[in-house]
Amino acid sequence: MNQDRPIKKTTIYDLAELAGTSASAVSAVLNGNWKKRRISSQLAEKITRLAEEQGYAINMQASLLRREKSKIIGMIVPKYDNRYFGSIVETFETMARERGLFPIITCTRRDPELEVEAARTMLSYQVEWLVSTGATDPDRISDICGAAGVGSLNLDLPGTKAPSIISDNFTGARELTRRILVNSERKLGAARPLLFIGGRGSDHNTVERVRGFRAAHADIGVAVDERHILTCGYAPEKAEMSLQALAMAERELPSGMFVNSTISLEGVMRWIKRSGHYVNHTPVIGCFDWDPFAALLGDEIEMVRQDVQGMLNAVFEVIDHGAKGASLIEIPPIFVDSNYALINDPTA
Amino acid sequence: MNQDRPIKKTTIYDLAELAGTSASAVSAVLNGNWKKRRISSQLAEKITRLAEEQGYAINMQASLLRREKSKIIGMIVPKYDNRYFGSIVETFETMARERGLFPIITCTRRDPELEVEAARTMLSYQVEWLVSTGATDPDRISDICGAAGVGSLNLDLPGTKAPSIISDNFTGARELTRRILVNSERKLGAARPLLFIGGRGSDHNTVERVRGFRAAHADIGVAVDERHILTCGYAPEKAEMSLQALAMAERELPSGMFVNSTISLEGVMRWIKRSGHYVNHTPVIGCFDWDPFAALLGDEIEMVRQDVQGMLNAVFEVIDHGAKGASLIEIPPIFVDSNYALINDPTA
DNA sequence: CAACGTTGCTCAATCGATGAAGCAACAATT
DNA sequence: AATTGTTGCTTCATCGATTGAGCAACGTTG
Numbered sequence: 001m002n003q004d005r006p007i008k009k010t011t012i013y014d015l016a017e018l019a020g021t022s023a024s025a026v027s028a029v030l031n032g033n034w035k036k037r038r039i040s041s042q043l044a045e046k047i048t049r050l051a052e053e054q055g056y057a058i059n060m061q062a063s064l065l066r067r068e069k070s071k072i073i074g075m076i077v078p079k080y081d082n083r084y085f086g087s088i089v090e091t092f093e094t095m096a097r098e099r100g101l102f103p104i105i106t107c108t109r110r111d112p113e114l115e116v117e118a119a120r121t122m123l124s125y126q127v128e129w130l131v132s133t134g135a136t137d138p139d140r141i142s143d144i145c146g147a148a149g150v151g152s153l154n155l156d157l158p159g160t161k162a163p164s165i166i167s168d169n170f171t172g173a174r175e176l177t178r179r180i181l182v183n184s185e186r187k188l189g190a191a192r193p194l195l196f197i198g199g200r201g202s203d204h205n206t207v208e209r210v211r212g213f214r215a216a217h218a219d220i221g222v223a224v225d226e227r228h229i230l231t232c233g234y235a236p237e238k239a240e241m242s243l244q245a246l247a248m249a250e251r252e253l254p255s256g257m258f259v260n261s262t263i264s265l266e267g268v269m270r271w272i273k274r275s276g277h278y279v280n281h282t283p284v285i286g287c288f289d290w291d292p293f294a295a296l297l298g299d300e301i302e303m304v305r306q307d308v309q310g311m312l313n314a315v316f317e318v319i320d321h322g323a324k325g326a327s328l329i330e331i332p333p334i335f336v337d338s339n340y341a342l343i344n345d346p347t348a
Numbered sequence: 349m350n351q352d353r354p355i356k357k358t359t360i361y362d363l364a365e366l367a368g369t370s371a372s373a374v375s376a377v378l379n380g381n382w383k384k385r386r387i388s389s390q391l392a393e394k395i396t397r398l399a400e401e402q403g404y405a406i407n408m409q410a411s412l413l414r415r416e417k418s419k420i421i422g423m424i425v426p427k428y429d430n431r432y433f434g435s436i437v438e439t440f441e442t443m444a445r446e447r448g449l450f451p452i453i454t455c456t457r458r459d460p461e462l463e464v465e466a467a468r469t470m471l472s473y474q475v476e477w478l479v480s481t482g483a484t485d486p487d488r489i490s491d492i493c494g495a496a497g498v499g500s501l502n503l504d505l506p507g508t509k510a511p512s513i514i515s516d517n518f519t520g521a522r523e524l525t526r527r528i529l530v531n532s533e534r535k536l537g538a539a540r541p542l543l544f545i546g547g548r549g550s551d552h553n554t555v556e557r558v559r560g561f562r563a564a565h566a567d568i569g570v571a572v573d574e575r576h577i578l579t580c581g582y583a584p585e586k587a588e589m590s591l592q593a594l595a596m597a598e599r600e601l602p603s604g605m606f607v608n609s610t611i612s613l614e615g616v617m618r619w620i621k622r623s624g625h626y627v628n629h630t631p632v633i634g635c636f637d638w639d640p641f642a643a644l645l646g647d648e649i650e651m652v653r654q655d656v657q658g659m660l661n662a663v664f665e666v667i668d669h670g671a672k673g674a675s676l677i678e679i680p681p682i683f684v685d686s687n688y689a690l691i692n693d694p695t696a
Numbered sequence: 697c698a699a700c701g702t703t704g705c706t707c708a709a710t711c712g713a714t715g716a717a718g719c720a721a722c723a724a725t726t
Numbered sequence: 727a728a729t730t731g732t733t734g735c736t737t738c739a740t741c742g743a744t745t746g747a748g749c750a751a752c753g754t755t756g
Binding site for chain 1 (some may be wrong): 711712713715
């Protein structure tokens with residue numbers, strides 16, 4: 001607990017004195033290269049035992065200052081409020097630790113200023129790599145890292161100044177749209193054009209997904225209604241308001257929807273439940289991203305799952321072996337039926 | 349990017365040479381106490397400008413080594429796979445930063461070994477406080493911290509060796525149970541005993557919630573069926589298997605359930621959907637914890653929301669002002685109707 | 697003009713761990 | 727006996743930032 005005079009932490013000098021030896025011998029023993037430094041195993045044992053007894057913990061600040069490599073790896077993440085980012089963070093931590101790296105993660109709440117501040121702070125802590133996940137301005141972060149000689153990587157949203165690992169949004173969206181259209185046809189007898197909702201028209205992922213959405217419609221010769229592409233932002237409220245506005249303007253709403261994230265889906269489901277539209281005929285829905293409860297809502301929610309493990313494999317491939325320039329690596333998302341997805345949830 | 353000869357980072361010595369002054373002047377200017385050290389504002393400005401130009405970033409390892417305080421605060425968290433922990437982490441980060449503390453968070457995936465290892469690593473990084481969230485063995489962590497003179501705190505699950513901040517599980521569970529019973533009565537005409545599912549019989553929270561569950565039944569004079577208290581663990585699969593086993597053993601299942609976490613609720617909802625029980629009469633459900641999609645499932649899912657902000661206020665109250673011994677602080681959870689909860693989701 | 701105060705800096709020790717260089721003691725080889 | 731090799735350590739500079747102590751230059755006061 002909280003002592004008034006904080007216990008002075010044991011250092012290698014304390015251990016050296018206790019063992020009647022020198023600090024450098026203690027250091028050599030405790031960081032494992034005592035054989036290289038020709039310390040006798042007797043002394044090694046004695047020091048190890050003393051360290052144990054004294055509850056010695058190395059001072060990383062001192063150690064890292066002296067070494068050339070920090071073995072610290074940073075990640076910036078926008079939110080912890082959905083399975084996708086949660087899974088990214090958890091997988092990242094695990095994979096970093098497997099490599100003997102120490103992960104530091106900061107949540108920037110989609111705030112560009114905080115992103116930059118967080119990046120600078122991480123540089124102060126001597127991170128060796130910085131992974132920007134879903135950053136609003138990844139290139140800015142790459143510039144800051146570049147100036148400090150620190151490697152950076154973009155995950156989820158691409159940039160132009162560092163290798164970017166993202167989902168194959170176009171192909172994923174095309175296939176998701178195709179599936180929604182098939183479900184729609186099965187339910188309604190004929191394929192009818194869908195609504196696209198959620199995301200920002202300015203962000204790369206949304207642009208690509210809209211492109212896939214259009215392509216899937218074109219594939220079966222169905223025309224997309226331009227007024228039904230609602231890239232209103234990600235927040236649930238935005239989706240809700242956007243749907244409300246559409247319902248005021250049009251006499252009939254589309255019978256199927258492509259929802260661009262689970263976050264937007266929250267708003268969509270809420271509106272469907274509240275508004276009283278769709279009482280008799282619930283719409284056919286597909287969502288780009290996965291959530292276990294959302295998968296249980298309604299009876300026909302098709303969900304694509306982004307391949308988090310695959311993306312992070314690619315991230316660490318770059319970190320472990322390097323990558324050429326600002327390459328763009330696209331990882332195919334995963335399609336599974338909702339029950340199967342639940343059974344195999346790796347984060348569960 | 350990845351340069352072959354890593355750019356040597358700018359230090360205060362480099363800046364000192366550029367400015368034609370000493371490192372100590374640079375240090376004084378950059379850490380803001382140049383007035384105290386009587387540096388002229390001219391020189392201060394010059395140094396500031398140079399630092400900006402050179403993209404100088406302080407070396408925290410060096411700075412922290414010299415200072416006595418690290419201003420680093422650690423948190424251990426079991427998972428990132430639900431809103432509760434996600435919200436805890438996000439709020440913790442924000443509040444830490446507001447206080448000029450640097451938060452380090454590690455996810456230990458409910459692995460006791462990893463918890464201990466993570467705690468030790470955090471001590472190496474000279475954390476000033478360690479918050480153990482939902483730790484399997486909080487006292488072990490408190491011991492480790494105590495030996496190093498570092499303050500520790502338990503969040504969500506209590507321990508006996510450090511101040512613990514938890515939800516008022518008993519009162520929360522009693523009220524949640526009361527509400528489920530009321531819903532059940534409204535739906536079925538009479539109050540019938542409920543099923544309790546999820547959590548570990550050995551963990552404090554579960555014990556308290558079962559106690560509240562029993563109390564609410566006693567309050568209205570309904571007997572609890574002991575075979576219907578299924579503390580089978582948190583994982584969805586466990587809940588599912590547990591329900592399946594019960595369905596095999598009994599002819600009739602309870603018409604209402606108290607589900608001990610959203611994680612368990614995943615399994616419960618899955619089983620309900622798959623098993624074919626409850627086809628005509630969906631059970632009345634209450635869940636200790638909140639999830640936006642779960643709130644939209646069925647029509648009568650009552651959810652308690654743990655007061656994350658309140659709990660973290662208490663955490664930082666202890667950190668800012670200290671606490672006496674291993675006190676137990678219980679924060680009342682929040683009851684809201686599901687629509688209201690959605691509207692006011694602070695994490696949305 | 698001597699004494700003292702103020703301004704604006706610099707010097708050097710320090711935090712704890714690391715590792716190259718060096719050194720004493722002894723063994724083995726010629 | 728002299729040389730060389732090996733073992734098992736110690737010494738000391740170093741990483742970058744911080745800070746108490748000190749010092750030169752100038753102004754002010756009696």
